[in-house]
Amino acid sequence: MPIRLRLTIAFAFATAAVLTLAGIFVYVSVSHKLNDSIDETLMSRTDALIATVADTPASKIELGTSEDPEDSFSQVIGTDGSLVDSTSPALTEPVLDVSEPATVEGGVTGFEIGELPGVDGNARLLARPADHGGKRFVVVAGAATQDRDETLSGLVKTFLITAPLALLLAGLAGYGLATVAMRPVERMRRQAGQITLDRSGERLPLPSSRDEIQRLGQTLNHMLDRIEDSLDRERTFVADASHELRTPLAIVRGELELGLRPDRDLAAARAAMSSSQAEVIRLQSLTEDLLALARSDQGRLAIARTTVSVPNLLERIRSRFEPLAEDQGRPLTIATKTHEEVSLDQPRIEMAIDNLVENALRHGEGEVILTGQIEGGAVEFEVTDEGQGFPPDFADQAFDRFSRAESGRTTAGYGLGLAIVKAVAEAHGGTVTIEPGPSGAKVKLRIPRDPVRTLPHV
Numbered sequence: 001m002p003i004r005l006r007l008t009i010a011f012a013f014a015t016a017a018v019l020t021l022a023g024i025f026v027y028v029s030v031s032h033k034l035n036d037s038i039d040e041t042l043m044s045r046t047d048a049l050i051a052t053v054a055d056t057p058a059s060k061i062e063l064g065t066s067e068d069p070e071d072s073f074s075q076v077i078g079t080d081g082s083l084v085d086s087t088s089p090a091l092t093e094p095v096l097d098v099s100e101p102a103t104v105e106g107g108v109t110g111f112e113i114g115e116l117p118g119v120d121g122n123a124r125l126l127a128r129p130a131d132h133g134g135k136r137f138v139v140v141a142g143a144a145t146q147d148r149d150e151t152l153s154g155l156v157k158t159f160l161i162t163a164p165l166a167l168l169l170a171g172l173a174g175y176g177l178a179t180v181a182m183r184p185v186e187r188m189r190r191q192a193g194q195i196t197l198d199r200s201g202e203r204l205p206l207p208s209s210r211d212e213i214q215r216l217g218q219t220l221n222h223m224l225d226r227i228e229d230s231l232d233r234e235r236t237f238v239a240d241a242s243h244e245l246r247t248p249l250a251i252v253r254g255e256l257e258l259g260l261r262p263d264r265d266l267a268a269a270r271a272a273m274s275s276s277q278a279e280v281i282r283l284q285s286l287t288e289d290l291l292a293l294a295r296s297d298q299g300r301l302a303i304a305r306t307t308v309s310v311p312n313l314l315e316r317i318r319s320r321f322e323p324l325a326e327d328q329g330r331p332l333t334i335a336t337k338t339h340e341e342v343s344l345d346q347p348r349i350e351m352a353i354d355n356l357v358e359n360a361l362r363h364g365e366g367e368v369i370l371t372g373q374i375e376g377g378a379v380e381f382e383v384t385d386e387g388q389g390f391p392p393d394f395a396d397q398a399f400d401r402f403s404r405a406e407s408g409r410t411t412a413g414y415g416l417g418l419a420i421v422k423a424v425a426e427a428h429g430g431t432v433t434i435e436p437g438p439s440g441a442k443v444k445l446r447i448p449r450d451p452v453r454t455l456p457h458v
Helices: 003-055 146-194 212-260 266-297 310-327 346-363 417-427
Strands: 072-078 083-086 109-115 122-132 135-144 306-309 332-336 341-344 368-375 378-384 431-435 442-448
Touching (some): 003 135, 306 310, 306 346, 310 332, 310 341, 310 346, 310 368, 346 417, 417 431
Antiparallel strands (some): 072 083, 072 135, 109 122, 431 442
């Protein structure tokens, strides 16, 4: 069912409830006012009856027949229940049983009785006691309720006729209002149906009114912004990955073609195979790095924290890179400032620090120092060297994928190392920063000691 129809039905039900309550209120109010008017008239007539009884001998009380018996009547009743006089010839019996003391002893008593002879419709009575000549009488004034009943009946008929019309008009008005209110939603729906991934920058139109629909449109536009940013990152990632994979694949193909040439001897073929093997190893490393970054984009770079000794972790890293450092004639030193154990994902942290050490040995100069310390509720790892450091215009984009400084484009590498370091740090709820220093490069990896976010290991 369309939402505008549901809104119209709800509006119609609400209108029907309001009309019903208003009709009941008006009916009760009019009925009460009509009864008060009748009672006031009856009170005046009983005053006149009491005066008449007081001015005539008790044995000769006569009321006369000046009243229209179909509309009103009066009676004087003795305390023994006998009818003393009546203005209506058709009422030959007392209309009130005065043998019940509660009938008149409480003062003025007004009530309704059923149909009476000669009276149109039902009758409403008012009885009052009257004393004369040492005797007590009861004077009764009555009035037909036919006019009142006709008025109330006409009021009900009016409601029964006008209420459906009012309900119909309210329904049409509600449908029109719902249509107007849903018009911005319809515009947003049509625009949403035309948005594709081929055209960037398309957004939903927002209404000028500051309401829930505008806030919904803003939220959806923000969602489209995030989706577009994510797609842009994916496209850039795929394009950069394709570019980086093209060169080693071309090298492998060329080496294999050379090795398969019939004029090549065994030594040349082995050299070609050895070169291809080195390129395949590079491809394997690149693929693993790309997979790690792809998982981090999807929020699935999982970590599994275990208890790790900071000195032992750094010693493992130093032992792996010590042969390379010796070949370059460069010291690789550990400057551990803590012997505590911390909760980390050791393989992930080692992968991150390995990338930092590899960058320092590849692009830096002089001594490479590995530092681990506990500072401000976090464990901090630093890798420093004595080279030229990061170029000033490169520091801001150093952690972007496939980002390399101009000086690094002539050396091996794909520009993924620092991006992986950042992904590992963020998976631990930490940060990685390039620290300014007097010389060389210093990169600090800061990991909170208490787990901020731990995902299931995949």
